[in-house]
Amino acid sequence: MNKEFVPRITSFLCKWCSYTGADLAGTSRLQYSASIIPIQVMCSSRVDPVFLLKAYLSGSDGVLLGGCHPGDCHYETGNYHTRRRFAIVREVFESLGLESDRLRLSWISASEGPKFARIANEFTEEIRLLGENPTRKSIFL
Amino acid sequence: MNVTAKLRETIRELFSADKVDVFLAWEEGSLPMSSTPLFITDGAQADRAIFDPRCGNNLSVYFTKDSRQFRGKRVGIAVKGCDARSLVLNIQENQVLRDMVVIVGVPCNGVIDGKKIRRRTGGKQVTEVMENGDSVTLKGPEFSITLDRSEVLSSSCLRCVHPDATEYDVFLGEARAEVGNENRRKALDEVEALSSAQRWERTRKEYEKCIRCYACRNVCPSCYCSECFVDQNDPQWIGGTCDVTDTVIFHLIRNLHVAGRCVECGACARACPMDIDLLLLNLKTAEEIKKRFGDTAGIRIDGRPVMAEFREDEKQEFIMG
Ligand code: SF4
Numbered sequence A: 001m002n003k004e005f006v007p008r009i010t011s012f013l014c015k016w017c018s019y020t021g022a023d024l025a026g027t028s029r030l031q032y033s034a035s036i037i038p039i040q041v042m043c044s045s046r047v048d049p050v051f052l053l054k055a056y057l058s059g060s061d062g063v064l065l066g067g068c069h070p071g072d073c074h075y076e077t078g079n080y081h082t083r084r085r086f087a088i089v090r091e092v093f094e095s096l097g098l099e100s101d102r103l104r105l106s107w108i109s110a111s112e113g114p115k116f117a118r119i120a121n122e123f124t125e126e127i128r129l130l131g132e133n134p135t136r137k138s139i140f141l
Numbered sequence B: 001m002n003v004t005a006k007l008r009e010t011i012r013e014l015f016s017a018d019k020v021d022v023f024l025a026w027e028e029g030s031l032p033m034s035s036t037p038l039f040i041t042d043g044a045q046a047d048r049a050i051f052d053p054r055c056g057n058n059l060s061v062y063f064t065k066d067s068r069q070f071r072g073k074r075v076g077i078a079v080k081g082c083d084a085r086s087l088v089l090n091i092q093e094n095q096v097l098r099d100m101v102v103i104v105g106v107p108c109n110g111v112i113d114g115k116k117i118r119r120r121t122g123g124k125q126v127t128e129v130m131e132n133g134d135s136v137t138l139k140g141p142e143f144s145i146t147l148d149r150s151e152v153l154s155s156s157c158l159r160c161v162h163p164d165a166t167e168y169d170v171f172l173g174e175a176r177a178e179v180g181n182e183n184r185r186k187a188l189d190e191v192e193a194l195s196s197a198q199r200w201e202r203t204r205k206e207y208e209k210c211i212r213c214y215a216c217r218n219v220c221p222s223c224y225c226s227e228c229f230v231d232q233n234d235p236q237w238i239g240g241t242c243d244v245t246d247t248v249i250f251h252l253i254r255n256l257h258v259a260g261r262c263v264e265c266g267a268c269a270r271a272c273p274m275d276i277d278l279l280l281l282n283l284k285t286a287e288e289i290k291k292r293f294g295d296t297a298g299i300r301i302d303g304r305p306v307m308a309e310f311r312e313d314e315k316q317e318f319i320m321g
């Protein structure tokens, strides 16, 4: 099997900033990685850690979480909670021996279409280097 | 006066001064080396209460698992260091009203883990236990062995840093503040020294044993969602098998749910029939939380629990910029 590896990156993007940023990237006709599979959520803090895990263990090679910049959350403090929680999710991933680099958090505002495109490309590249989600082969699925 | 006598006296006093309607403590179990939770509703029953290394149950669990029974009642409760932290957390999370509880701290030197004893005796029945300083002698019909205390103590106690209550109304003795514990450091260093692949090997080996009986969850005073994520079937977050695929999800998510809330009482590990070291992962998470956010579960009674708090200038080195 020497088909080129195309990562799948499940992305949870908050409606008010990151998803709108992704929209802007689209309407500005910016090219970005087709690996990104966006899912709109109302706020980055809506993303229960179980979502990230489910996405990962269902075979996503990477999971991206996008929210408004600190101070800009539509619900004022949602992304601060996200940040604290995310730090611990990564930590637990590491303690168990799972690859925490496959989980990324980024702040992308509604006006940052180019940033969205850049993050999408960079993360795809990082995942390409990491290779396929190992849990897909070893025990899961 | 030993702790049991002091405890009985305190209970009697609380009832005669009409300060409590019910008091939670421990009593002699039906087998040697066992104790069982005791609900006292009348000062005259005070002499049934005991406290010694058999009293492992974290009684705070009754506030969250079956709170209705205490509605409107003033509850007295005997707590070890870890139990007190549970109670503090419950108060912080608005599950218990501070005014409605009378907290009686007991000085704790660790509780025994029945599983460790059964392993040493090969499951033979023990009829007599004698404590002698740092050693414990177990006697049965056809044997007698002497073990070091550390061989029979619960692994949580071997790694304990808060043996005495930090929040109490009455303390039966002199309450110690945080104590140092090298076992705890050692256990953490051991995990930290492992490579990612070795950690995964360990994870797999431990959680492969899990039979999903949920004893660990049920006994945990911090686990009190009325519907646990493992029981939800729409959406179903986790498959129903005992394959590592599923057990790892269970333990990972459970760990996250008790992150910043686990008081390290070790009730989960003592309850686990498969002898999984459930506490290690929690210790690791607690350590990281302390490092990052400078807070420990069940110590501070005011404000919100650490994972419901935030600071604007928090470290965010993992953000993709
Ligand atoms: S964890 Fe600490 S306070 Fe709790 S029973 Fe063990 S020694 Fe006592």
Ligand code: SF4
Pocket: B209, B210, B211, B212, B213, B214, B215, B216, B217, B268, B271, B272, B273, B274, B275, B276, B278
């Ligand atoms: S008590 Fe042990 S076997 Fe039972 S669900 Fe918990 S970890 Fe699994």
Ligand code: FES
Pocket: A014, A015, A016, A017, A018, A042, A043, A044, A045, A066, A067, A068, A072, A073, A074, A075, A076, A078, A079
């Ligand atoms: S709405 Fe964007 S992070 Fe809360």
